Amino acid sequence: MNTINDQVRRHPFFAGFPEELFQGLRLCANHVTYADGETIYRQGDHAEVFFLVQTGRIALELQAGHQGTVIIQTISAGQMLGWSWLFAPFRRQFDARAVTAVTALALQAECLRHQCDLNHHLGHELYRRFSNAVVASLQAARLQLLDLYGREPFSAHRGARRR
Amino acid sequence: MKAFCMHPAVLSQIMDILHSRGYTIIGPKVRSSAVVLDELVSSNQLPLGWRDHQAPGVYTAGKTSNTGFFQTTCGPRSWKWYLYPPRARLFKVRPENGGPRLDRAAQPAVSYAFLGMRACDLKAMEILDGVLSRQVFQDPDYQAVRRKLFIVAANCLQPGQTCFCAVMDAGPRARSGFDLVLNEICEPGRNDFIVEVGSRRGMELLSAVNCPPAASEDVDRVRRMADEAAAIMRRNVQLTANGSLFEARFEHPHWNSLEQRCMACGNCTLVCPTCFCHTIEDGGSLIEHTAERWRQWDSCFNLAFSYIHGGSVRSSIASRYRQWLCHKLSTWQEQFDISGCVGCGRCRTWCPAGIDLIEEFQMLIGHNPQNRYPVFSPESKEPSLQENER
């Protein structure tokens, strides 16, 4: 059987996830696809889902005003996108855009959050996975934002955009 | 308004008088197979019999059997070339007693007489007045040229193919701001100007030549012709610009299509009679041991136009086109209480890619015959790319 639940369970994000917890887990998931170049969400959007990417690649972008668009991170197949739903006010912090065709599983956050509140064991397992992703993107963002006041801010990104 | 009937031969007398009073006459003239504005020393240089054909990205002109002088519409050069020259030296700095001394060019402004200025360009000059002459800071060079200006306008009795002055409430009939305005009647068996007077100076000039009062049916006739020309333009072009329209469409996906089509050559801004943006160039001369400051036309289509430390604010071509169109049709109104577009159609004709501001505008407001882009209203969510492809 290749139900949506099976696909979620097989996704690397859930690797090592205790089977008994998964059995009790009510998933509110559906398939989504995005075309090359399509916006998945924008900064300020209400964050109600997170994505388990199955194929393709997604860019997390920051619109840096006169400095153009800065890709701060990319998310590829096997990775998770979007953790703004974890904390109030549940708003996206960056733009996410498909840089190739993307297929992903979209999981309704509110439904999961509620179950985590009721079952802390489940919450711990899920939050541990999200923390990993959060720390990774934080480290990346720090490195990229180092030169905000420098002589050539974002020069590495801008080189390719000049015309 | 007083109206007189003037034989075409009298035009050269008028030009002679203007010359004798020290005016440099600027008017239409044939150059490189185009009718352009240039200095005229005699009425023989007027484009007698010339007609033009204009369409987005298309301009052709040639001599016909027509016997009129003013039967072409706007050419690529606008009057701002003379009012606000493309390149002008503002000052020189030379060393004196160990310090800098500033020398300003002392020659007085040229006295120009504009011959054959169209209603749209008169309106454009009114708009430039608002920018350069009625703000907190003013351009004294512009004001000096403007004060000395004598204007013999010419009404358009037939619209050009890219014209939409009637839609922008700028023409085709000049209503004010001129000294004299010509209505050219040229048909088999008859060549006459119905001349209307717009100022005391105009009346004074006209009384120096022999012009009988115009017959009232002739005055009515040229009025009717101008009205018909206006009606044709209003039929062909629907354009009701206002600020909120663009506010709501700032993120419209149609702007992105300009990225592929527009070359950012800046032609539209150079031919536009109201575009006023300029840059300042400071430099030195090794020969004279002087420094100079020049003012030079600039274009919002140049990448460097919006450059600040870190990069250009408008790095995509689409954003530069959006800046231009929004400024012309929307933000100009907020800045100067008047639209920045007079409907002269020059930007339509002289875009090498044939990008037509009217078409772009209609795409943006959703009046698109192919309906490739869904209508976007502020209430609805912005259409996604997928929806567009469907």
Add this chain to the structure above:
Amino acid sequence: MSHPMDPCWYRIQRRIRETADTFSLELADLDTDRSVDFAPGQFNMVYMVNVGEVPLSISGDPQEPRLQVHTIRAYGTVTSAMQALRKGDIVGLRGPYGTCWPMAELEGRDIIICAGGIGMAPLRPVLYAIMARRQSFGKVVLFYGERTPGDLIYRRQMERWRGRFDLEIMVTVDSARQEWRGNVGVVTSLMTHLQIDAATTSALLCGPEIMMRYAIEALSAQGLEEAQIFISMERSMKCGIGLCGHCQLGSLFICKDGPVFNYQKVKHLFHRREC
């Protein structure tokens, strides 16, 4: 009639090295003892003969209008050339131009000042004005973010001000060497433990737009009203007087409608991309 593009001549009275690439020039009128009043937040067009003219915010003390002070970071062609200027050299000046920080409205209020990089320069006149009449203002906090500790400007002056204990100064850098004992991180990271009374607080921001965007978010999260946030913006400027068209942002000319704006009034433009 004088032409608005003609500069007046000023002599450099003093050149102060702030950092490796940043310096301050104190300028006085060449011929007269004339003083030119300016308000904190305004700018001058500064002309280096043979090189070019750039807009530079005024960083001096508004109570000493005889001196026009500019703090210059050598990032562009003209500002780099200006590094060669020395005491006694002559430069051209036009100004002061533009809007200013709302000092009168700020009286009696708590003030948060948030500066990023060379954005500190147009905010120093605010500190001078506050320090001159310290009791007219409430609590004052300065957040100042820089690239590295070596890039911090006005360091000694700030240490002096901090010594007065009536001004809280919090500095952060993006990266630092081991000897640095201060904060490392973005400016907003300084604001997380901020306790403010939103009803009586105003904020003045100047720095890269990205920095200001996050700072506004952090301040709004603390309940600060948008109408009580003021920002200073930067755009390309060739004339400084609303004629050249370069500095347009929507219907605004940054040179004459700004550079200082009430955030609430420019919010719709501030967040637009390539606007």
